[in-house]
Amino acid sequence: MIMYGGGAGKDGGSTNHISDGGVVLKKGPWTAAEDEILAAYVRENGEGNWNAVQKNTGLARCGKSCRLRWANHLRPNLKKGSFTGDEERLIIQLHAQLGNKWARMAAQLPGRTDNEIKNYWNTRLKRLQRQGLPLYPPDIIPNHQLPSTSTTSSTTTTTTT
DNA sequence: AATTAACCCAACCGCCGACCC
């Protein structure tokens, strides 16, 4: 029997901001039914107001959980499957420039999420370290880990394209 | 055929910053 906080676990959401109206928020894997409720709500109301999802649909999920689910799995145009060689190279380049700025990196990879990129990178990082290989290919020079030679770094991410 | 290690994916947690009241 699996019971995801479906009992007395009131504090499930840990850093839950506000108190729910006595509703016990659920956690753990999402079900297809929950996905549909969330997807339908977003279709009607758009993204944002994630806490409103729980308030208006009665879905026993906190706003944070809804946002994450939507962003990583329900959002349309999500690219599924493995990263292409082109995407991999782009990720490496972006990481060399931005560091662990997964959200920014995801913005450069249409259909990909920060979580996916983060998972990919972490796995690759471990693998490369195990094999004693460099994180970046020789033709890529990371900018984010340069010593404090020039403090006035660029914060403006000129997103061309 | 069984056991162990590694890999990948999904989700949660806590923290931070922005925004609104």
Place this chain on the structure above:
DNA sequence: CGGGTCGGCGGTTGGGTTAAT
């Protein structure tokens, strides 16, 4: 000006699956 809430980000953990020994 201060307090509170929400949204978002990055880090970390857990579970399941697959491959190798």
